Amino acid sequence: MEQVTENLIRDLQHHQPAACQWLLKTYGPAVYRMIQRIVVCREDAEEVYQDVFVKALRGIEGFNRSQSSFATWLKSIAYHESLNFVRGKRPGIISMDDGCWGIDEMGEPEDALQNEQTIRQLEKALDRLPPHEQAVVSMFYYDNMSLADIAFVTGSNTSTVGSQLSRIRKKLYRMIKKAEV
Template sequence: MTDRQTQLIDALTGTAAGNRGSLQTVYEMTSAKVFGTILRIVRRREVAEDVLQDVYVKVWRRAGRFDPSKGSPITWLCTIARNSALNDVRRNGRQQELAEEEFPDVADTKILAADDWLCAEQDSAALADCLEELRADHRRTIKLAFFEGLSHSELAERVNVPLGTLKSWIRRGLAGLKGCLGG
């Protein structure tokens, strides 16, 4: 475990105890990555900013549920962000695509591959390896669903397969990932 991960776990523990300074630390350490996760799904900066605020309200309320034995803190935070963003898309519909020039305004300090924004750095290589072991159709649907934030309906339409088939591919792919990652 890295020093940064330990610091983040400590900040989440403090947040669970009601320490606002700890929540500020969590925000400062993770908001750029979490914002990038949200923006990739909702595709509009102003919407992403609203969802980001909602995510940290959820973190404030749910920090006591974080269990470091079940995963890294950034994975937990990005899962909350992804689910919040997808809920917003389901409520309000998908917004039009962002122009390429809008992406440099995101305040992350390093360029991240798609795997990195979902998982802590030490997990991303293992995830990439395990993704490569999946059948091509399973791998593609999982990447589109999780890294591009497409709903099952949007995804079934994009890959031109029945919804049941798509759900089966995702379920089998996730089971394969779980087995490969030792979960």
């Protein structure tokens, strides 16, 4: 894949249409999923998606393989464009489906109901987080990104991201416990 990526980058620098199509086909779905978790409205997410790839194509000369992988570089652009859009419009919301948090339904109806309630409480708590915190949670738990990749995307260092995740988890726990009272 690395050789393909190097060839892709060279072709993108030379404005090859086939390279642009391959870029969208290969990286587009992951980039769009990241955007959509921050920018909820489909039409707005599509607008940001286009902006991300225009910015990436214009800035391809600035890509530095020693700083990050190409996918991480694209996600960094998507992250910043999404946050800038949300800051200009309205607070963002992460829409998580039931399976992404690893909560398995139990065989008993009471357990399934409890899991469903827990998921709803978690989603409500996530909705109340600032967009930046929503994005960090999404990248770590949903995209399975490493702390180092999240640090690159957010412009932080790895220990800061680890601390942020710890604080966010505690904040979510407090929000859920407060809602149960």
